[in-house]
Amino acid sequence: MSEMVALGKAGTAIRKANDEGRAGLVGYLPAGYPSYEGGVDAIKALVDGGVDVLEIGLPYSDPVMDGPAIQRAAEAALAGGFRVKDLLRTVEEIAAYSDVPVLVMTYWNPIERYGVDRWATDFAGVGGAGLITPDLIPEEAAEWIAAADKNELDKVFLVSPSSTDERIRLTTSACRGFVYATAVMGVTGVRETASDLAAPLVARTKAATGLPVGVGIGVSNAEQAAAIGAFTDAVIVGSAFVKRLLDGEGPAGVRSLTESLAEGVRREPSAAAGR
Amino acid sequence: MSTVLPDQLGHFGRFGGRFMPEALIAPLDELTQAWRSAMADPEFTGEFDRMLREWAGVPSLLYDATRLSEVAGARILLKREDLNHTGAHKVRNALGQALLTKRMGKPRVIAETGAGQHGVATATACAYLDLECVVYMGEVDTQRQSLNVARMKLLGAEVIPVTSGSRTLKDAINEALRDWVASVDKTHYLLGTAAGAHPFPAMVRDFVRGIGDEARAQSLELLGKLPDAAVASVGGGSNAIGLFAAFIPDADVKLYGIEPGGDGFETGRHAATITAGQVGVLHGARSFLLQDEDGQTIESHSISAGLDYPGVGPEHSWLAETKRATYRPVTDADAMEAFRLLSRTEGIIPAIESAHAVAGALEIAEELGPDATILVNLSGRGDKDMDTASSWFGLIDGETGHE
Ligand SMILES: Cc1ncc(COP(=O)(O)O)c(C=O)c1O
Numbered sequence: 001m002s003e004m005v006a007l008g009k010a011g012t013a014i015r016k017a018n019d020e021g022r023a024g025l026v027g028y029l030p031a032g033y034p035s036y037e038g039g040v041d042a043i044k045a046l047v048d049g050g051v052d053v054l055e056i057g058l059p060y061s062d063p064v065m066d067g068p069a070i071q072r073a074a075e076a077a078l079a080g081g082f083r084v085k086d087l088l089r090t091v092e093e094i095a096a097y098s099d100v101p102v103l104v105m106t107y108w109n110p111i112e113r114y115g116v117d118r119w120a121t122d123f124a125g126v127g128g129a130g131l132i133t134p135d136l137i138p139e140e141a142a143e144w145i146a147a148a149d150k151n152e153l154d155k156v157f158l159v160s161p162s163s164t165d166e167r168i169r170l171t172t173s174a175c176r177g178f179v180y181a182t183a184v185m186g187v188t189g190v191r192e193t194a195s196d197l198a199a200p201l202v203a204r205t206k207a208a209t210g211l212p213v214g215v216g217i218g219v220s221n222a223e224q225a226a227a228i229g230a231f232t233d234a235v236i237v238g239s240a241f242v243k244r245l246l247d248g249e250g251p252a253g254v255r256s257l258t259e260s261l262a263e264g265v266r267r268e269p270s271a272a273a274g275r
Numbered sequence: 276m277s278t279v280l281p282d283q284l285g286h287f288g289r290f291g292g293r294f295m296p297e298a299l300i301a302p303l304d305e306l307t308q309a310w311r312s313a314m315a316d317p318e319f320t321g322e323f324d325r326m327l328r329e330w331a332g333v334p335s336l337l338y339d340a341t342r343l344s345e346v347a348g349a350r351i352l353l354k355r356e357d358l359n360h361t362g363a364h365k366v367r368n369a370l371g372q373a374l375l376t377k378r379m380g381k382p383r384v385i386a387e388t389g390a391g392q393h394g395v396a397t398a399t400a401c402a403y404l405d406l407e408c409v410v411y412m413g414e415v416d417t418q419r420q421s422l423n424v425a426r427m428k429l430l431g432a433e434v435i436p437v438t439s440g441s442r443t444l445k446d447a448i449n450e451a452l453r454d455w456v457a458s459v460d461k462t463h464y465l466l467g468t469a470a471g472a473h474p475f476p477a478m479v480r481d482f483v484r485g486i487g488d489e490a491r492a493q494s495l496e497l498l499g500k501l502p503d504a505a506v507a508s509v510g511g512g513s514n515a516i517g518l519f520a521a522f523i524p525d526a527d528v529k530l531y532g533i534e535p536g537g538d539g540f541e542t543g544r545h546a547a548t549i550t551a552g553q554v555g556v557l558h559g560a561r562s563f564l565l566q567d568e569d570g571q572t573i574e575s576h577s578i579s580a581g582l583d584y585p586g587v588g589p590e591h592s593w594l595a596e597t598k599r600a601t602y603r604p605v606t607d608a609d610a611m612e613a614f615r616l617l618s619r620t621e622g623i624i625p626a627i628e629s630a631h632a633v634a635g636a637l638e639i640a641e642e643l644g645p646d647a648t649i650l651v652n653l654s655g656r657g658d659k660d661m662d663t664a665s666s667w668f669g670l671i672d673g674e675t676g677h678e
Contacts, residue, residue, distance in 0.1 A: 061571040062445065062557060064452040065296050071439055084569045108294055109556040113570030135294050135556075139284055160298035162459070167301060185298055186457035 008154040009101040009129040010053045010177035014212040014234045017052045023229030023265045028238030030057035031090040032077030045251035047098045049258020058106040065134045067189030069239045095127025105132040120147035130154025138174035161197040172209035183215045190239045191218030202232045222264030229265040285473020287593035293472040294556045302459040307474040331360040337493035342620040349640035349647040354490045356654045363655030364514045365396040371482030373400035376463040383407040383462040387451045389444035390580030391423025393467030398432035408432040411450045413443040468511025469588035472559030483517030491521040504529040507652035508631040512588030514654035533635035535577035536604030546575035547604035548587040549595045562589040578607035579627040609634040626655030
């Protein structure tokens with residue numbers, strides 16, 4: 001398979017950033033928080049602040065991979081009556097607003113419940129670019145892989161510090177778009193220091209695939225973004241944005257953090273070193 | 276060869292498997308290997324059997340419940356798991372996994388608990404085997420079950436109240452999984468039922484299958500034949516699969532799983548997961564699941580804290596789909612009626628979970644007729660449920676209860 005195909009939409013956007021001599025910036029926010037409209041505005045602020053790829057979370061009742069910040073936002077969104085159809089509406093609004101690829105990060109059950117094929121069709125129909133699936137491993141993903149391939153959607157699976165090299169090969173070969181490297185053993189949440197598990201994991205992942213590798217979990221400021229951007233293709237930031245919203249800073253707070261992180265990934269020394 | 280379930284990846288037909296963060300997949304592979312090698316090692320299985328016998332009071336008795344049988348109109352045999360150490364079948368699984376934790380060289384155990392029964396069994400096994408123990412328990416449950424919190428603390432465990440989500444059992448599992456992702460190097464997650472990602476459903480089954488293995492041999496000795504039916508309550512499914520496993524190849528033995536019907540299945544306030552009939556993914560496996568149109572987990576309702584769980588172990592979903600076992604709900608009210616009946620006829624106060632199985636057996640007795648012999652798993656004793664029973668029946672002065 002040619003790399004052009006496997007790059008998909010998100011990978012293409014990340015490589016475009018890499019061609020500018022910097023890491024891409026991937027921004028996460030859950031849909032529906034603090035309200036439907038408030039969520040849309042916050043996601044637009046990620047775009048305005050300069051993310052290269054968007055990751056919109058589907059609020060879920062049992063988010064076992066998420067720390068307190070994302071849990072709180074998801075609980076509030078669900079308590080506010082947020083539905084899966086509202087996610088599709090959000091994606092549609094954002095896709096109409098900008099060309100930044102829109103990935104959805106979702107636990108698996110809501111997709112299975114919706115119907116995997118029907119989901120892929122409807123999601124592609126509103127302009128979605130692909131899914132990040134934190135509790136779906138390729139061995140269980142045959143139906144999703146087929147539906148994504150049919151609809152040319154990105155399939156982002158995760159690798160972790162505990163993954164064996166064999167698993168990394170298996171997982172990366174199932175990905176389209178990029179590979180999501182969770183830089184720590186633990187749930188989502190802002191962390192003070194960058195994990196020393198990240199660089200070895202990125203190196204092992206790059207040994208297995210030509211796809212871009214994004215590093216996530218814990219990044220909250222420009223310094224960390226610069227440091228991680230130096231050895232990876234994309235920096236993924238989530239909880240730090242959610243915290244801005246939880247603290248009531250609204251879209252303006254999201255935008256200013258995005259701008260600061262976008263500046264971080266552009267700092268010298270250029271990120272070219274690790275790529 | 277396809278008759279050996281689950282398959283390599285933990286599937287029972289379309290159920291089971293692993294829907295877990297990648298971070299836990301390699302550790303689950305290691306656990307699977309450690310468990311398989313332990314079960315093939317006579318030293319491990321011999322040690323497990325010895326501890327069960329000397330410390331946990333196993334094998335439990337098979338009791339011919341003649342006075343209950345008179346009322347039921349069929350012969351009822353009770354598998355007396357209530358007489359085990361800590362008062363329930365749960366100690367078999369807790370001890371098995373704690374011993375495996377030792378073998379893996381991990382010093383720390385985490386567990387979830389609803390009513391506190393599995394938490395107490397785990398804290399007990401950890402005290403016995405000198406393991407550090409942390410138990411996650413929904414905040415609502417720590418308040419409802421403060422005596423069990425005290426027991427766990429006395430045994431040296433740390434109890435962490437969980438304040439996320441609905442603050443009950445499913446959220447305690449979420450929180451334990453969050454701990455595990457960050458601590459898996461040194462920590463074993465001692466899951467309390469035959470659910471979750473592979474290898475848990477098969478591993479827990481194999482640690483508790485002594486219930487059915489013993490009962491099968493005891494039945495042959497007592498009756499000269501097998502019973503006509505085996506009945507157990509189904510929360511996550513450990514006591515039921517522990518009873519069923521030995522009888523699955525015996526096509527003539529009917530298997531019945533009794534689900535918590537809460538206020539009545541038709542009210543929607545229940546925890547009868549298989550009866551409700553919708554398939555989904557929760558806590559690492561595909562199985563039947565109480566969920567809304569969007570795939571969000573629905574809160575379950577049962578008077579029995581141990582059965583109050585919106586999911587169920589995948590092997591039960593498989594047994595239901597292949598029709599090898601039948602699952603049906605029993606309401607809170609019928610379970611409490613059976614609770615009192617067993618207390619008054621046999622002098623045995625059962626756990627409310629187990630009272631569901633007794634209530635189910637009474638219905639099944641009517642269907643199978645007077646010649647039938649029905650084996651019931653009396654999975655636990657009722658001491659822990661006396662608060663609930665007191666307010667249900669109005670046993671404490673000044674309270675009015677159900678009559
Ligand atoms: C005595 C007893 N029986 C049954 C159960 C239900 O669990 P399971 O379905 O795993 O047997 C519990 C759970 O706490 C219990 O304490």
